[in-house]
Amino acid sequence: MSHLAIYVISDSLGETAEQVAKASISQFDMTEYEIKRYSYVLDEENLMDILRLAKDENSIILYTLVNLKFVECLVKFCSENNIPNVDLLSDLINCIALRTNTAPRREPGAIRKLDEQYFKRVEAIEFAVKYDDGKDPKGLEKADLVLIGISRTSKTPLSMYLANKNIKVANIPLVPEAQAPKELFEVNPRKIVGLTNSPQKLNQIRTERLKALGLSSSANYASYQRILEEISYAEDIMRRIGCPIINVSNKAIEETAGIILDVMKKNGIKIYKD
Structure with a gap:
């Protein structure tokens, strides 16, 4: 089994995504893995640098990004390079928006500001x-x-x-x-x-x-x-x-x-x- 690199990318701390990664990996009998967390990813150049690193490894990308441009950029890159990726925020944000008939702020680090x-x-x-x-x-x-x-x-x-x-x-x-x-x-x-x-x-x-x-x-x-x-x-x-x-x-x-x-x-x- 090849070494697995789980990339956690967030526009805030990324603690929640990291915990999800740890909980998921605990369901497997494996030791050859590494969770790499990248916090406060707030510009596209930084995001692309991280994605290029992930491209060179046996990787999975787990992300919590609210900037739609960044999400689109990440999804496009992963699709072109066959990198599995999981969006922990967008589906839930969209469901809440649908049920409440309100538009999300899409503000990076909002939960940190609340804290x-x-x-x-x-x-x-x-x-x-x-x-x-x-x-x-x-x-x-x-x-x-x-x-x-x-x-x-x-x-x-x-x-x-x-x-x-x-x-x-x-x-x-x-x-x-x-x-x-x-x-x-x-x-x-x-x-x-x-x-x-x-x-x-x-x-x-x-x-x-x-x-x-x-x-x-x-x-x-x-x-x-x-x-x-x-x-x-x-x-x-x-x-x-x-x-x-x-x-x-x-x-x-x-x-x-x-x-x-x-x-x-x-x-x-x-x-x-x-």
Whole structure:
């Protein structure tokens, strides 16, 4: 049995095609074979160089190419040189197009771009968790966006919501008894958004929070006087920074997030494509 060369040609990584090759070859009792993977084949000259190499061997070509010109070129060359070849994408793409009545993008590396978006989202979520509630002020300089506000102004839910849009968010609680971190005043004010709420809404939310914790609703945390002091303290800091202030009272997370995204666009802050 002559040595078999399986050529895997892809406009992306070619990992899927290589795995198909390995799964197929495992069905045979043979050791005289080699899988040669060629990734990111994005120009015709490179493709032809690979095909000429395959011509000189006992080869099979397995490919995942979305560029129709490249596919036609490969099929023509293989037909002229009697090289068996398998297209792993075109039939399925055509079936999907037929069933959905939509045209494929035929964009090389599309799945890799989707993977990159996924990992950016995961990175942003991990960032939001790591720098939630002022855990580490050093993260402020790395953030795409910094949210500041007193307790119960939706800082954490908004951080997580925006993280799912690939935005790295850090948030800092503003408490009269605790000095705001110096790093906050070193951040570009255009990257900072202040959050506030109405005293009535905060009283209601905090009272329910105390009940959930089994604590007395008369605690200072929920008192109007305390809430007014916190709001005054926080808004004073926000004015010093010069950042926009959003009142989240009676706003859904999605609505507040939409306002924040508009502010970021207006301020020229990069927003990652979802």
